[in-house]
Amino acid sequence: MRIVLDAMGSDDCPGPEVQAAIEATGQFGDPLILVGPADRLKPMLSEASYEADRILLVDAPDTINMEDKGLKLALKAKRRGSKTSMAVGMDLVLSGEADAFVTAGNTGGALATAYYRLGTIPGVERPALTALFPVKGGYCVVLDIGANPECKPFHLLQFAMMGTVYANRVRGLPNPRVGLLSNGEEAGKGNELVKGTYPLLEASGLNFIGNVEGKELFGGEADVVVMDGFTGNILLKSSEAVAKLIVDVLRQELMANTRTKIGALLAKPAFANIKRMLDPGEVGAAPLLGINGLVFIGHGRSDAHALVSAIHTARQAVEANLLEALRDAIQQQLQQVPVRFQAEKAEQLYD
Amino acid sequence: MRIVLDAMGSDDCPGPEVQAAIEATGQFGDPLILVGPADRLKPMLSEASYEADRILLVDAPDTINMEDKGLKLALKAKRRGSKTSMAVGMDLVLSGEADAFVTAGNTGGALATAYYRLGTIPGVERPALTALFPVKGGYCVVLDIGANPECKPFHLLQFAMMGTVYANRVRGLPNPRVGLLSNGEEAGKGNELVKGTYPLLEASGLNFIGNVEGKELFGGEADVVVMDGFTGNILLKSSEAVAKLIVDVLRQELMANTRTKIGALLAKPAFANIKRMLDPGEVGAAPLLGINGLVFIGHGRSDAHALVSAIHTARQAVEANLLEALRDAIQQQLQQVPVRFQAEKAEQLYD
Numbered sequence: 001m002r003i004v005l006d007a008m009g010s011d012d013c014p015g016p017e018v019q020a021a022i023e024a025t026g027q028f029g030d031p032l033i034l035v036g037p038a039d040r041l042k043p044m045l046s047e048a049s050y051e052a053d054r055i056l057l058v059d060a061p062d063t064i065n066m067e068d069k070g071l072k073l074a075l076k077a078k079r080r081g082s083k084t085s086m087a088v089g090m091d092l093v094l095s096g097e098a099d100a101f102v103t104a105g106n107t108g109g110a111l112a113t114a115y116y117r118l119g120t121i122p123g124v125e126r127p128a129l130t131a132l133f134p135v136k137g138g139y140c141v142v143l144d145i146g147a148n149p150e151c152k153p154f155h156l157l158q159f160a161m162m163g164t165v166y167a168n169r170v171r172g173l174p175n176p177r178v179g180l181l182s183n184g185e186e187a188g189k190g191n192e193l194v195k196g197t198y199p200l201l202e203a204s205g206l207n208f209i210g211n212v213e214g215k216e217l218f219g220g221e222a223d224v225v226v227m228d229g230f231t232g233n234i235l236l237k238s239s240e241a242v243a244k245l246i247v248d249v250l251r252q253e254l255m256a257n258t259r260t261k262i263g264a265l266l267a268k269p270a271f272a273n274i275k276r277m278l279d280p281g282e283v284g285a286a287p288l289l290g291i292n293g294l295v296f297i298g299h300g301r302s303d304a305h306a307l308v309s310a311i312h313t314a315r316q317a318v319e320a321n322l323l324e325a326l327r328d329a330i331q332q333q334l335q336q337v338p339v340r341f342q343a344e345k346a347e348q349l350y351d
Numbered sequence: 352m353r354i355v356l357d358a359m360g361s362d363d364c365p366g367p368e369v370q371a372a373i374e375a376t377g378q379f380g381d382p383l384i385l386v387g388p389a390d391r392l393k394p395m396l397s398e399a400s401y402e403a404d405r406i407l408l409v410d411a412p413d414t415i416n417m418e419d420k421g422l423k424l425a426l427k428a429k430r431r432g433s434k435t436s437m438a439v440g441m442d443l444v445l446s447g448e449a450d451a452f453v454t455a456g457n458t459g460g461a462l463a464t465a466y467y468r469l470g471t472i473p474g475v476e477r478p479a480l481t482a483l484f485p486v487k488g489g490y491c492v493v494l495d496i497g498a499n500p501e502c503k504p505f506h507l508l509q510f511a512m513m514g515t516v517y518a519n520r521v522r523g524l525p526n527p528r529v530g531l532l533s534n535g536e537e538a539g540k541g542n543e544l545v546k547g548t549y550p551l552l553e554a555s556g557l558n559f560i561g562n563v564e565g566k567e568l569f570g571g572e573a574d575v576v577v578m579d580g581f582t583g584n585i586l587l588k589s590s591e592a593v594a595k596l597i598v599d600v601l602r603q604e605l606m607a608n609t610r611t612k613i614g615a616l617l618a619k620p621a622f623a624n625i626k627r628m629l630d631p632g633e634v635g636a637a638p639l640l641g642i643n644g645l646v647f648i649g650h651g652r653s654d655a656h657a658l659v660s661a662i663h664t665a666r667q668a669v670e671a672n673l674l675e676a677l678r679d680a681i682q683q684q685l686q687q688v689p690v691r692f693q694a695e696k697a698e699q700l701y702d
Binding site: 069070135136146149150181182183184186190191192194213214215217218219228229230231233234235237238239240241242243244245246247248249250253254256259260262263264265266267268269270271272273274277 | 420486487497500501532533534535537539541542543545564565566568569570579580581582584585586588589590591592593594595596597598599600601604605607610611613614615616617618619620621622623624625628
């Protein structure tokens, strides 16, 4: 198995990536492709101690950074011969020289590059950004968290199908429970999109548990929760912000005086679980579901440990034949008459 | 000044309401109207010790409860002669016998009752449910958190105007900063609604600081943040759920062994601030902005302390002439040609 790691992804790149590449090859045995500017990476690798034939360095002098937007980003993503680490890395997946691409870089850049270079799985209209949310007792597969600010019911149906395959194949859940994020648990609640999606999910054959709210999502009552990319992005970012606010206030208060400082010291092990829960390294990376190739995006704040964890997630997906499973599921579902019929009916409301 | 308190609002009603009525009259001096089933309330009041002429009991034998939905709720809210505590209480506001109505009851019920009985401020198309979010360094006025799952740009403009008046008059902020919740800070980011709203807010004369994400909202960088009611409801509920998850995990971990238990005991004062931050009693109550009368909704979990705080908030609004200020602001803004013109232009995209 060959994973390509984007050397220019994380906030502190390429240091963590180089370290992660070395650790991952040691840990998993397989060689790994590191893609990025050779003139920067070669000296770093030559200083490090590892088996030289385990890390294949592929030169990509250009990068996509946080400032790349709009047309500039589209060109870097799309252009034939683009030499960004993302373009070169994904081209290796396209040509079959690698099995999956892992990056901790600009999410929009990865999405655009994947969309233009790898395309979507036949039958998939919209690829979705996926995140693993830490919830009570584990994780929840949440999508779309930002690829598609405007969605139609059929897109949410496909997100649910793809999320189910991911939760089943990679996260090992036998019959993932699928929830539809809404502003109320009752069937009639929601905006027009949610109301149009509900009957599609009901008829989908998925393990649809109905509308869910924040309580059910973070309470661990669903394994997959779907929504449009605008709502999902706000959900993701506000959840992170609330968690940060609470941790910040608590930290400040714990440093208030000697008594609380001693208390904090004694209680330290208890805070470890919270920290782990909020640590991007724990979830590894989230897939771009619907892209016709395996692409995993880790958190920008990833360190080497988080990147190794991201590589591990990508390896699990390759081993589980995730891409084929997604292709099969999409094909099967598209052939189901009731789903397609109802989807078309619902679509008419939005066209 | 006369505030009407719904005796049948909170989860444990009417005990907390009776106690709050007694405390509030003692604390604020003015008499207070308690509305609810007289046969239940009279015995409770006669057992209590207070100056009898300070609490005016108005009989309302019927209630709106959490099970009231759809047509049943609409009838209870709308029907002439409806004897729910909300209907009777708001009728007192309509007739001028009371200055503001306070309830900790069913939000949908309060909204429907207010909409049918008090109507909207002239020029306001949609009333908005408003919440005060605890954020870094204080509170943020957030609307709409659930009244309108589908909105147009003009509605969000009005929410921003009303939120600004509220933040200014009741929360005492001289020039409230207004943010538009979006999936990115840049001006071009957002779904169609956000993109349509942005230019309206820019031209509004409000202190518009642009798009905000969870980071800015919970970081205390805006005083008012507007959004459609679907997104706002999900924001509210998921934020509460994340906070609960973190507190639950922490509590569980702190009870893990003797060392952490002692640590927790010593660090206890530090947790008080978090608890206060998440305590509904601290924010008192949130207004139904856009209704042609002052209606305040407290949290269902309110105890007597929280209800007194809710009454206090309502009193501040009455003293600040909130309703007149809202009416004036709406009238002034509607007369501004550029805003109206741009609003109409933006509306066309959605009609």
